[in-house]
Amino acid sequence: MSNSIDERAVAVLDYHDGSAGQVETWFQEVTGDHIACFVHESPTQPTVNVEAEHRKRVSKLTEFPQNGEFKGRPLIAATNWVEELLRRGIRKVLPLTPDNQTRLRQIAICRAHGIQLVSAIHPSVVVLPKAIIQPGVWINAGSIIGYKAEIASGVLINTGVQIDHHNVLEECCQIDPAVVTAGNATFRRCSHIHTGAIVVNRVEIGEDAVVGAGSLVLNDLPARTVAWGVPARVVRTTN
Amino acid sequence: MSNSIDERAVAVLDYHDGSAGQVETWFQEVTGDHIACFVHESPTQPTVNVEAEHRKRVSKLTEFPQNGEFKGRPLIAATNWVEELLRRGIRKVLPLTPDNQTRLRQIAICRAHGIQLVSAIHPSVVVLPKAIIQPGVWINAGSIIGYKAEIASGVLINTGVQIDHHNVLEECCQIDPAVVTAGNATFRRCSHIHTGAIVVNRVEIGEDAVVGAGSLVLNDLPARTVAWGVPARVVRTTN
Amino acid sequence: MSNSIDERAVAVLDYHDGSAGQVETWFQEVTGDHIACFVHESPTQPTVNVEAEHRKRVSKLTEFPQNGEFKGRPLIAATNWVEELLRRGIRKVLPLTPDNQTRLRQIAICRAHGIQLVSAIHPSVVVLPKAIIQPGVWINAGSIIGYKAEIASGVLINTGVQIDHHNVLEECCQIDPAVVTAGNATFRRCSHIHTGAIVVNRVEIGEDAVVGAGSLVLNDLPARTVAWGVPARVVRTTN
Numbered sequence: 001m002s003n004s005i006d007e008r009a010v011a012v013l014d015y016h017d018g019s020a021g022q023v024e025t026w027f028q029e030v031t032g033d034h035i036a037c038f039v040h041e042s043p044t045q046p047t048v049n050v051e052a053e054h055r056k057r058v059s060k061l062t063e064f065p066q067n068g069e070f071k072g073r074p075l076i077a078a079t080n081w082v083e084e085l086l087r088r089g090i091r092k093v094l095p096l097t098p099d100n101q102t103r104l105r106q107i108a109i110c111r112a113h114g115i116q117l118v119s120a121i122h123p124s125v126v127v128l129p130k131a132i133i134q135p136g137v138w139i140n141a142g143s144i145i146g147y148k149a150e151i152a153s154g155v156l157i158n159t160g161v162q163i164d165h166h167n168v169l170e171e172c173c174q175i176d177p178a179v180v181t182a183g184n185a186t187f188r189r190c191s192h193i194h195t196g197a198i199v200v201n202r203v204e205i206g207e208d209a210v211v212g213a214g215s216l217v218l219n220d221l222p223a224r225t226v227a228w229g230v231p232a233r234v235v236r237t238t239n
Numbered sequence: 240m241s242n243s244i245d246e247r248a249v250a251v252l253d254y255h256d257g258s259a260g261q262v263e264t265w266f267q268e269v270t271g272d273h274i275a276c277f278v279h280e281s282p283t284q285p286t287v288n289v290e291a292e293h294r295k296r297v298s299k300l301t302e303f304p305q306n307g308e309f310k311g312r313p314l315i316a317a318t319n320w321v322e323e324l325l326r327r328g329i330r331k332v333l334p335l336t337p338d339n340q341t342r343l344r345q346i347a348i349c350r351a352h353g354i355q356l357v358s359a360i361h362p363s364v365v366v367l368p369k370a371i372i373q374p375g376v377w378i379n380a381g382s383i384i385g386y387k388a389e390i391a392s393g394v395l396i397n398t399g400v401q402i403d404h405h406n407v408l409e410e411c412c413q414i415d416p417a418v419v420t421a422g423n424a425t426f427r428r429c430s431h432i433h434t435g436a437i438v439v440n441r442v443e444i445g446e447d448a449v450v451g452a453g454s455l456v457l458n459d460l461p462a463r464t465v466a467w468g469v470p471a472r473v474v475r476t477t478n
Numbered sequence: 479m480s481n482s483i484d485e486r487a488v489a490v491l492d493y494h495d496g497s498a499g500q501v502e503t504w505f506q507e508v509t510g511d512h513i514a515c516f517v518h519e520s521p522t523q524p525t526v527n528v529e530a531e532h533r534k535r536v537s538k539l540t541e542f543p544q545n546g547e548f549k550g551r552p553l554i555a556a557t558n559w560v561e562e563l564l565r566r567g568i569r570k571v572l573p574l575t576p577d578n579q580t581r582l583r584q585i586a587i588c589r590a591h592g593i594q595l596v597s598a599i600h601p602s603v604v605v606l607p608k609a610i611i612q613p614g615v616w617i618n619a620g621s622i623i624g625y626k627a628e629i630a631s632g633v634l635i636n637t638g639v640q641i642d643h644h645n646v647l648e649e650c651c652q653i654d655p656a657v658v659t660a661g662n663a664t665f666r667r668c669s670h671i672h673t674g675a676i677v678v679n680r681v682e683i684g685e686d687a688v689v690g691a692g693s694l695v696l697n698d699l700p701a702r703t704v705a706w707g708v709p710a711r712v713v714r715t716t717n
Contacts, residue, residue: 013510019406022386025368039681053516058425058443059405061369078477124365124383126602126619129503141365142383142401144602144620144638147500148539160401160419162620162638162656165322165496166537178401178419178437180258181637182497182673182691186536194672195421196437196455197654204536213421214437214455214469216519216692230469230692230708257643257661261625264607297664297682298644300608300626319559363604363622380604381622382638399622399640399658417640417658417676434660435694452660453676453694453708469708 005089009036010118011081012108014096015070017063019156023120023138024071024097027056030123036090037074039108041097045077082113092116095136095154096113100190100208104172107136107154117153136176149185164201176213188223197232208238244470248275249357250320252345253335254285254309256302258395262335262359262377264308269362275329276313279304280336280345284316286452322351331355334375334393339429343411346375346393356392367404385422403440415452427462436471447477483567487514488596488647491561491584492574493524493548495541497634501574501598501616502549508601514568515552518543519575519584523555541560560591570594573614573632578668582650585614585632595631606643642679654691666701675710686716 010027014020017200028034035098040046048064065075078084085093093110094116097103110117117136121127125139128147133139136153137175145151149163152173162180163169170189187193191205192228194213199205204220211217212228212235221227225234249266253259254277267273274294279285287303299392304314317323324332332349334356349356356375360366364378367386372378375392381399384390388402393411401419409428412464418432422438426432430444433452443459450456450468451474460466464473488505492498493516506512518524526542543553556562563571571594573595575581576668588595595614599605602616606625611617614631620638623629627641632650640658641647642672648667660679665671669683674692682698689695690706690713699705703712 013389018386022404025386036337057423058407059387059389059423061389062405064424085558120495128500128619141367141385144448146619147496147503148537150537158386159403164637164655165500166535166540168536177421180674182655184535184537184540194417195439200673200691213439218691227364257625261606264625296644296662297646298626298628298662300628301644301662344714380606380624398624398642416642416660434678449567452678452696 005091006036007091009088009090010034010092010094011037011039011076011085011090012096013039013041013081013103014098015040015065015075016096016098019096019098020139021063021071022140023094026122027062027094031118031119031120033092035073035094036088037076037085038065038070039081039082039085039093040075040077041079041102042077043079045075082109082115085115086113092118094118094138095119096120096138096156098156098174100154100172100174100192103154103156104190107171110136138211140177154171170207186188210238244330245275246330247272248327248329249273249331249333250278250315250324250329251278251333251335252278252280252320252342253337254279254304254314255269255335255337258335258337260302260310261379262333265361266333266359270357270359272331272357274312274333275327276324277304277309277326278316278320278332279314280315280318280320281316281339283316284314321348321354324354325352332359333357333359333377334377335359335377335395337395337413339393339411339413339431342393342395343429344411349375379416409446449477483569484514485569486511487566487568488512488570488572489515489554489568490572490574491517491519491559491581491668492576493518493543493553494574494576497574497576497616499541499549500618501572504600505572505598509596509598511570511596514566515554516543516548517559517561517563518553518555519557519559519580520555521557522554525656560587562594563593564591570596571614572598572616574598574634575618576634576652578632578650578670579651580704581632581634582668585649588614598686618655648685686715695706 023080121139122141127145131149133151134153137155139157140159146165152171156174159177166184168186173187174192176195181199186204188207193211197215199217207224210226215232216230300364360378361380366384370388372390373392378396379398385404388406391410395413398416405423408426412426413431415434420438425443427446436454438456445462449465454471455469549678599617600619605623609627611629612631615636618637624643627645630649634652637655644662646664651665652670654673659677662684666685671689675693677695688704693710694708
């Protein structure tokens, strides 16, 4: 019942065209691995009304999952997806699930089952000396990872982000396009910084905290808060 | 009276040193074409008081048109410049005129006369897979064009701009330095986004709309409006 | 008493890991010169409580001076450091002292003693044609130096900065990460622009003026003022 193991086969957790979809176009050339399937953690396939989705968008180029496939590859819909991967001989996962807590849990599942995490780092990314990047991250085009920056597994760094020297990004942070950090900033587990926000040096963003787009963060931000503005102020607390 | 056609000769519409002038320094090496002349759409040559211009600037390096030339090449001043180009055997145009409506009209003239539009894309630009770039655009150094982004003719993208995935930039948009867009943003015809503005995902900027420098655009912007601020609000309507 | 001269030996003025420390990791490969020592302009070695410093930081990777050394090389502590350099046969200096006025004075000392200033420009920096960069600058990864921009000695340009066409940066300016300038901006001597600020075209920042992080500078800023905000307003005057 079990396939032989394909050492270069990777399952991508997620199936959105703006993340999994764009990574698919350069992943194999950059890593040598190939994407064998995408994964939807659910007992049923996602139901997408493609015509309705296209009506909501000006771009008509977005690809959606259809008939159990995404971008010509199987889209596995299963709650016990890790067993399905093992059955198919897949031992590597690229975790792109957009929800940070879900991605954190999925990474734990991978580790518990001996699944290897792999990264997708676009070749235009500049990684400065002595940066430490754990496996299982996405870093998109044009980003800069500073000297001695530490990027933990599950971190998503989108287009044109600047992470400066001695930053610490804990597991499953998410950094949206064009975010800028100065030196010695810290991003606790599962924090999320939205597009174009600026974080000055030595600031610490707490676990699960969210910073709104275009914010200027001058002070530490407590865990499970949402902050926004120039300068950023806490606008609410989550739980 | 007519010259033979030079297939590699390009006329640049515009003669300002910050746009046409800087493109001139790398255009030939990047494209293989050469700049045969610059064009000023006017019955008379521009009158520039070079000493007065230099008094207004700290930099003394700006080059200005003088004696019917710019950067050692003819500056054609003519309202029917397209006939003059055809007479000289020039069949290619790089449209850099700063006014968006004027550039749109000039592109229509080129098309009506079988003039080919050509682009100037700096070699440091990162173009992600499946982006579609129509001919007749300028994209300056350090910019990133996202996955499946669509850039129409006449678009000007200045230094270090980030256009993210599934963006649609219609004809003759103008994007100033360091503007950042997130995914699925749309820029209707002739819209103009000034330096360092941030446009979040799925936002649509209307035709001829203007976004001020440093703005944060969180909502759709109607056609022919001017918006500014963090977050951006409509400050006036044009016509 | 004097060593023979080592033409490739460079003394770095400063010993902080975020500037001198990170430059050390790529300087020799990029320039062919080697860092012979670091310099602390003081009669005594800096006293650093390493454990206390590490308690203040999340990153544990920061290196500090200890026992008269930094990064395995001598840290020269002397008020007359230039004589010590000459004695050791060192004839080149890379000036990274963070205080702009101090760095300006140190550069004058170097010039008075025939010490050559050298630059550290990261290989990922894009320098556009006809830019003029004087010796004795630091330009960190990902920055763009525009067409005909003029960068004077002692200027520090940090990570991912965009300096656009016809900018003039006078001696010992300091430009923090991700600052963006549009065309024809001027930065007078020793001005300091903090992280992520935007300076629109034709603006002049006065001598010793300071612009706060995330500011949007739309108007000229007088000498010896501190400005902040969107748009930036003068919040105080220095002397």
